[in-house]
Amino acid sequence: MTPQTVLPEQRELFDIPEEICYLNCAYMSPLLRSTVSAGRQGLERKSQPWNIRPPDFFSTARQIRSTAATLFGSTADEIAIIPSASYGLAAAANNLSVGKGQKIVVLAEQYPSNYYIWQALAQRSGAVIHSVPRPGDGDWSSGILQALDGSAAIAALPHCHWSDGTLVDLARIRDRLDETGGALVVDLTQSLGAMEFDLGTIRPDFAVAAAYKWLLGPYATGLLYVDPRHHQGQPLELPIFSRKNAVEFSDISYRDEFEPGACRFDVGEVGNFALLPALYDALQQLLKWQVPRIQASLAERTRAIAAAAGALGLHVVDPAYRAPHFLGIRFPGGLPAGLAEHLRQQQVFVSIRGDSLRVTPYLYNTDDDLEKFVLALRAFV
Numbered sequence: 001m002t003p004q005t006v007l008p009e010q011r012e013l014f015d016i017p018e019e020i021c022y023l024n025c026a027y028m029s030p031l032l033r034s035t036v037s038a039g040r041q042g043l044e045r046k047s048q049p050w051n052i053r054p055p056d057f058f059s060t061a062r063q064i065r066s067t068a069a070t071l072f073g074s075t076a077d078e079i080a081i082i083p084s085a086s087y088g089l090a091a092a093a094n095n096l097s098v099g100k101g102q103k104i105v106v107l108a109e110q111y112p113s114n115y116y117i118w119q120a121l122a123q124r125s126g127a128v129i130h131s132v133p134r135p136g137d138g139d140w141s142s143g144i145l146q147a148l149d150g151s152a153a154i155a156a157l158p159h160c161h162w163s164d165g166t167l168v169d170l171a172r173i174r175d176r177l178d179e180t181g182g183a184l185v186v187d188l189t190q191s192l193g194a195m196e197f198d199l200g201t202i203r204p205d206f207a208v209a210a211a212y213k214w215l216l217g218p219y220a221t222g223l224l225y226v227d228p229r230h231h232q233g234q235p236l237e238l239p240i241f242s243r244k245n246a247v248e249f250s251d252i253s254y255r256d257e258f259e260p261g262a263c264r265f266d267v268g269e270v271g272n273f274a275l276l277p278a279l280y281d282a283l284q285q286l287l288k289w290q291v292p293r294i295q296a297s298l299a300e301r302t303r304a305i306a307a308a309a310g311a312l313g314l315h316v317v318d319p320a321y322r323a324p325h326f327l328g329i330r331f332p333g334g335l336p337a338g339l340a341e342h343l344r345q346q347q348v349f350v351s352i353r354g355d356s357l358r359v360t361p362y363l364y365n366t367d368d369d370l371e372k373f374v375l376a377l378r379a380f381v
Contacts, residue, residue, distance in 0.1 A: 004296035007289055010363040021348040021369045023305075026162065026190055026326065026360035029216045031278070032285055039218060039278030046273055054249045057241060057271035060280055065263075067283040068223045071192060071215075071291065072207065073199035077261030080224040081270050085189050086113040087236065088208030088224035089156070091265050092185045093121045095233035096205065098153040100126030105147045105155045108134045109354060111162045114187045118156050127153065138321030141169040148176045154183045159191040163353035164328020165360075166317055170202045189213060192223075193286050194325040194362075195295050205230060214325070216282040221275050226262035239268040294363065299324035301361040301370065308374040312381050328356035331381075339380055346376040 014030050016022060022030065031039075042060075045052060065076040072079065082088045098104060104118045108131050115129075122129050130152070132143040140161070148155060155177060160167050170186060177184050186207040188197060194214040199207075207225040211217030226233075240246055242264045243255040258264040270276075286294070305327055306316040315330040322328070340352050350373075351358040359373070 004290075004292045006300055007293050007297040007363060009366050010289075011366060013285075014364045016364055019347055021346075021365075021372045023359050023361050023365060023369065023373055024349045024351055025194075025362040026165075026213060026358060027351050028212055028219075029214065029362065030364070031218065032216060032282060034285070035216065035218070035278045035281045038281035039274055042277035043274035052273070054247050056273075058247055060273075060276040061241075061266070061270050064223075064276060064280050064283065067280065067287060070287055071283070072197065072223075072225050074225055075261075077263075078225055078228065080226060080262040080265035081267065081276075082208070082222045082224045082265070083220045083267050084113070084222055085111075085187055085208050085210040086117065087267060088206065088222060088265075089114055089117045089185065089187065091224065091226075091233075091236050092156075092206035092208070093117045094236060095230050096154055096183045096185070098122070098125050098127040101151065102127050102153040103130040103147065103149075103151050104128070105130045105132065105144060105152050105157070107132050107140060107144075107157060107161060107168075109161070109163060110156075110158065111187065111189070114156055114158065118154070135166075138166045138317035140166055140321075141172055144168065144173055145176055148173070148180055148182060150180050152177075152180060152182045154185060156185045156187075158187045158189070159195065159197065160323035160326055162190050164317065164330075164356040164358060165190070165323040165326020166328070167321055167323055170204075171198070174202050174204075189222075190326070191323060193291065193294070194298060195323055196291055199225070203227070211279055211282070215279075216286065217279040218275050218282075221279045224262065224265055226265055231261060231264070233265075235265045237268045239266055239270065241268075241270055242266055289363070295324050297363060298361060301365060302327050302359075304370055305329075305359055305361070305373065308370075309377070312378060314381070325360065327359040328353070329359060330356055336380065342380050343373075343376055346372070348373050348376045 065079040068079045069076045130147050183205045186204045188209040192209040205227050209223050211221040212219045244257040309329045
């Protein structure tokens with residue numbers, strides 16, 4: 001990969017007080033100032049509905065599809081707009097077949113949205129959930145590959161584990177599934193926008209991303225990539241706006257035909273005048289920064305934190321097995337009681353997930369933030 005120029009710190013674009021050390025983007029990103037403004041302006045439009053014309057219900061969605069396609073490496077027609085990761089994953093499960101006794105492969109302690117839907121599908125179909133155990137060295141991929149035999153109908157996986165950022169080598173998974181004939185569903189909620197995604201290599205059947213984390217979007221927004229072979233599939237809803245010529249509000253006839261592409265999988269009332277302008281603003285900013293540069297910039301921050309944690313005798317997974325924007329710090333004797341509250345009292349915000357102290361910086365974090373975190377951690381250790 002070509003070395004990328006690291007971006008300068010971007011704190012001024014966010015409304016974060018100087019004393020706050022927010023290292024918790026994997027929990028929920030703060031909105032950009034411009035995103036808040038775009039959402040406010042969008043919400044205000046409904047105060048004068050006589051100025052809203054039928055094409056306005058479709059225009060921002062169209063812009064989002066085009067922008068999101070750049071992030072996925074897809075075409076705009078392959079993108080649906082959804083309210084959550086669970087919605088997109090349910091659409092995927094609704095359009096993939098699995099037989100009695102076949103396996104649906106997931107990770108141990110995988111995010112619940114990417115587990116419950118497959119558990120329900122297994123119960124309906126007689127399939128078996130195969131949960132790959134957490135590896136001691138962070139190498140999920142070897143265990144996944146062992147599980148992907150001829151009985152594995154679906155692999156439902158993240159790009160990195162939500163609790164500590166440990167990586168899944170999706171390219172190797174794709175190669176194995178090409179041999180066995182299984183489907184691939186990918187949850188990119190904890191990676192899209194912060195880490196490069198090679199659609200041409202990974203070729204998922206479906207890929208989903210909730211937008212309120214690394215895509216910097218508002219809550220209740222998300223994106224769904226749908227491979228063209230599923231474009232004739234069955235959506236969860238049968239919304240009006242996905243139908244052919246739906247922009248013609250004066251035509252009250254029923255339409256059986258959908259517009260081409262993935263838009264049939266859109267959530268109902270997709271033309272949300274408050275949320276979509278905010279999401280579009282956030283996605284535009286990501287494209288301005290460029291994902292490879294975001295990734296390189298966040299990797300620089302996590303390397304510094306990892307080195308400091310190691311110097312304190314704490315454990316961080318080898319960089320070869322973790323996402324560049326993500327850290328899970330573990331303590332030799334387990335997480336100390338009161339750690340999260342101690343950090344919060346110092347106005348340092350991170351997350352506890354399982355036995356991991358999850359630390360996820362972003363472009364708004366300064367060198368002072370990193371120093372403040374390390375000092376607070378050292379005082380507790």
